[in-house]
Amino acid sequence: MNTDRKALWAVRESALPAVVRPCPDCSSSRHRPSGKIRVNASGKLLDVWLLLSCAGCDRTSKVPVHERVHVSSLEPARLVAYENNDPAVVRELAISQSLAAKNGYRLDWTGTWEVETRTPLYALDDPAPFSVLVSFEWPAPVRVERLLMRGLGLSRSGVRRMVEDGRIHLPLALDAKAHRDFELTVHDLGSVDAAKHSKLLGAPSDVRSVLSRVGLHDSSQHASRSAAGA
Ligand SMILES: [Zn+2]
Structure with a gap:
């Protein structure tokens, strides 16, 4: 898509x-x-x-x-x-x-990789679809399910549910091990508890500083959104 x-x-x-x-x-x-x-x-x-x-x-x-x-x-x-x-x-x-x-x-290769999510922040609680380009800067074979758990800040069951509901479109099976760049599409991530996604960027202060840096939201708006999602 x-x-x-x-x-x-x-x-x-x-x-x-x-x-x-x-x-x-x-x-x-x-x-x-x-x-x-x-x-x-x-x-x-x-x-x-x-x-x-x-x-x-x-x-x-x-x-x-x-x-x-x-x-x-x-x-x-x-x-x-x-x-x-x-x-x-x-x-x-x-x-x-x-x-x-x-x-x-x-x-x-267990425990040899991490995923850095350079996700624009509008993706966090906006229901519109977005695509994710996964690029491999390290040749670890990465289980797709684990990559999604870390990248989206979801549990295993949360990832499975989104794939089953057709809200994540993948070119690979969840159980597959990816080692090459690929692209996936996420639909309606916004219906998932937004507070979980604050984990993507570490501490709340990081979120706020990034938010203000990109000029998308101010910290008070973010705080109320997190509270509503929690
Ligand atoms: Zn020994």
């Missing part, structure tokens, strides 16, 4: 995914990148590992990134980044599906 009312939600990083593989020393299977990369030189040959810490016992383990590669085969800047534990490179390795596949472990 075409609507000129558009909101933008951005899926952003909140943590690195866990590396799931058995720990030889404890019963945990979850590991976090330690933030370090180890480089070992033997003559002109290099080994490079990403270092992990076990979430259960802190045991350090290694994921081979390069094995016995000739020093000239790595870009000098890349080598410097490895030697300096460059956080951007640690992050890149920690989310690499190809490194995971090559080394036989799985990435668990």
Whole structure:
């Protein structure tokens, strides 16, 4: 559906995914990148590992990134980044599906993302439909239902009810995991308790400051609306 009312939600990083593989020393299977990369030189040959810490016992383990590669085969800047534990490179390795596949472990993306709702405030209690462009700035696979719960500030049953009533139009199933940009349409969000949506923007003072910044409503109007919706 075409609507000129558009909101933008951005899926952003909140943590690195866990590396799931058995720990030889404890019963945990979850590991976090330690933030370090180890480089070992033997003559002109290099080994490079990403270092992990076990979430259960802190045991350090290694994921081979390069094995016995000739020093000239790595870009000098890349080598410097490895030697300096460059956080951007640690992050890149920690989310690499190809490194995971090559080394036989799985990435668990649970709890690694948040949604930033850059929702224009007219959407909060206006029954007119609006579309939401969900853009992925972080490659976490995100369950659509959870995204809607967070983005709209609704419970699981609230989201399900809106989808069943046809008030949310989705290009994906609620149970699907999205990892690419998509667009959805929301109809008549205004009939849902408006006070719940104040959660979208955090504390009420944030709402008021944003409201006054965009010049849509003054704080007294907002306060009365929240009270009416509560
Ligand atoms: Zn362990």
